[in-house]
Amino acid sequence: MTDSELKGAVLPALKKPGGAVRDFLRLAMEKELADAVILPMKVPSGDSFAWILMNDISLLDDAVPIAATMPVQGAKALRSLTRKGPGNLKIIAVMRPCEIRAAMELSKLGQVHPENLILATYDCPGAVQLQKYVDDPAGSEEYFAGMLQKGKPDDSAKPVCHTCENFSMFDSDIHFGYLGLSEKEVLVIPGSEKGSALLEGLGLDLTKDLQAWEKGIDQLKADKLNSRKSTFEETKAQLNGFNGLLSVFANCIGCHNCQSACPICYCRLCYFDSETAEQDPDALITAAEKRGGISLPVDRIMFHTGRMAHMSLSCVSCGQCSDACPVSIPVADVFSYVADQTQRTFEYTAGRNDGDPLPLRQFRKAELPGVHELVKDADAEVPSHE
Amino acid sequence: MEDKAGVEFVPSIVGFLCNWCTYAAADLAGSSKFALPPSFTVIRVMCSSRIDHNLLLSTYFKGADGILVAGCHPGDCHYGEGNYYARRRFALLKKVMETLNLDPERLQLSWVSASEGKRYAEVVGEFTEKIKELGPNPIKNSTRF
Numbered sequence: 001m002t003d004s005e006l007k008g009a010v011l012p013a014l015k016k017p018g019g020a021v022r023d024f025l026r027l028a029m030e031k032e033l034a035d036a037v038i039l040p041m042k043v044p045s046g047d048s049f050a051w052i053l054m055n056d057i058s059l060l061d062d063a064v065p066i067a068a069t070m071p072v073q074g075a076k077a078l079r080s081l082t083r084k085g086p087g088n089l090k091i092i093a094v095m096r097p098c099e100i101r102a103a104m105e106l107s108k109l110g111q112v113h114p115e116n117l118i119l120a121t122y123d124c125p126g127a128v129q130l131q132k133y134v135d136d137p138a139g140s141e142e143y144f145a146g147m148l149q150k151g152k153p154d155d156s157a158k159p160v161c162h163t164c165e166n167f168s169m170f171d172s173d174i175h176f177g178y179l180g181l182s183e184k185e186v187l188v189i190p191g192s193e194k195g196s197a198l199l200e201g202l203g204l205d206l207t208k209d210l211q212a213w214e215k216g217i218d219q220l221k222a223d224k225l226n227s228r229k230s231t232f233e234e235t236k237a238q239l240n241g242f243n244g245l246l247s248v249f250a251n252c253i254g255c256h257n258c259q260s261a262c263p264i265c266y267c268r269l270c271y272f273d274s275e276t277a278e279q280d281p282d283a284l285i286t287a288a289e290k291r292g293g294i295s296l297p298v299d300r301i302m303f304h305t306g307r308m309a310h311m312s313l314s315c316v317s318c319g320q321c322s323d324a325c326p327v328s329i330p331v332a333d334v335f336s337y338v339a340d341q342t343q344r345t346f347e348y349t350a351g352r353n354d355g356d357p358l359p360l361r362q363f364r365k366a367e368l369p370g371v372h373e374l375v376k377d378a379d380a381e382v383p384s385h386e
Numbered sequence: 387m388e389d390k391a392g393v394e395f396v397p398s399i400v401g402f403l404c405n406w407c408t409y410a411a412a413d414l415a416g417s418s419k420f421a422l423p424p425s426f427t428v429i430r431v432m433c434s435s436r437i438d439h440n441l442l443l444s445t446y447f448k449g450a451d452g453i454l455v456a457g458c459h460p461g462d463c464h465y466g467e468g469n470y471y472a473r474r475r476f477a478l479l480k481k482v483m484e485t486l487n488l489d490p491e492r493l494q495l496s497w498v499s500a501s502e503g504k505r506y507a508e509v510v511g512e513f514t515e516k517i518k519e520l521g522p523n524p525i526k527n528s529t530r531f
Binding site for chain 2: 240277313337359
């Protein structure tokens with residue numbers, strides 16, 4: 001997570017972590033170290049949040065840096081701002097770790113240009129499921145306050161939050177840590193040169209060692225890894241071939257909401273929304289004749305499988321797909337498991353900012369033994385090609 | 387393998403062959419009069435790395451019993467390094483299929499160069515035998531796909 005020499009600065013936090021973050025941002029704006037910030041703010045009806053890009057300090061008072069739920073994945077907000085280039089404004093974005101990880105994946109896809117962004121994360125306790133929040137905002141706020149206090153998700157949270165192992169600092173420029181610390185303490189920890197420069201500019205002294213915080217994180221991480229293991233076992237048992245997929249996605253109405261909500265699926269025209277994906281009526285009739293009958297329209301299983309092949313290497317398990325599903329299919333549980341498997345194949349972790357390109361954009365000459373058919377008696381059959 | 391009526395199972399296999407190596411090898415195998423299975427459908431692509439996952443998945447869900455992707459040997463790609471990328475893409479799809487338990491063994495990646503007409507006939511013949519043993523793709527007769 002962090003090397004042991006790393007230190008953080010203590011922020012005065014009299015209100016809860018969110019208040020400390022707000023004060024930090026106000027200071028950064030006042031000292032003109034940031035031109036603007038991106039934060040969630042309650043929508044006028046009060047039952048959801050929206051990302052607001054603000055350069056007016058007075059707006060900060062109404063912002064909710066650590067929001068209870070995540071209606072739009074933050075990476076989408078960052079993409080809308082920087083997809084054509086980094087821009088001139090220096091902007092601090094405070095987001096959940098999964099949102100920053102998705103932004104990192106999008107930057108590898110050329111969709112986010114983070115050069116002038118300062119990406120800030122916090123110890124994420126999880127997010128309340130969107131539908132639950134919309135149904136009962138006041139109750140959900142109470143649940144979330146409890147989650148924030150304990151630092152971990154409860155039953156109102158998205159299922160993927162329970163199995164999330166990257167809920168804390170993960171290659172962000174700065175991180176706000178509060179787990180394992182006393183209630184009135186919030187740490188700000190630099191994660192990059194950009195982050196260090198910002199903290200220096202603000203005159204914050206990095207004097208606090210991080211042991212207590214790291215211990216808090218490691219404890220929670222161990223719990224989450226256990227729950228991840230058992231949840232994956234359950235998902236694995238459901239995925240028993242084509243019939244397994246049919247029953248998992250049985251209620252799919254083909255709305256493609258999971259894809260629209262996905263931060264990674266940025267393609268302007270998805271194959272599955274194109275004319276090419278439409279089957280020829282004659283072919284359908286032939287298929288029905290051969291098979292004795294077919295369900296219409298076809299290709300719902302193909303849609304989900306195709307999406308797994310296309311985006312699972314970049315999947316950050318943010319759970320937006322499950323939140324967006326109108327018929328409560330556990331899309332994210334399946335995708336999170338498949339992503340774990342495919343990313344393991346290439347020893348890749350989505351969201352890392354270590355200069356490693358996407359797995360499909362690189363290769364090693366000798367790798368992946370057993371993927372291609374092995375040539376019997378290779379020396380005799382195939383001439384040397386190196 | 388025979389079905390209930392005693393009819394021999396002839397697997398339908400789709401081969402996506404690279405234009406520069408394996409497609410030429412298929413041509414050579416034909417003109418060299420090697421025996422080739424009649425139920426093997428060839429689709430020529432410019433490079434094995436240009437095959438989108440959706441093409442392979444669509445072939446599978448429409449009921450193909452086997453799918454072969456074949457291109458130049460590593461190091462011999464007409465475009466330099468396309469087949470290395472193809473291997474990565476293929477490994478990804480195979481992993482997805484494996485994770486979903488969608489018989490990944492119906493998918494095969496092989497390297498056959500333009501001069502290897504004999505090897506082409508062998509690869510295709512062996513893959514056909516393997517698929518015969520596996521039996522028909524169960525999705526072929528499903529009313530939902």
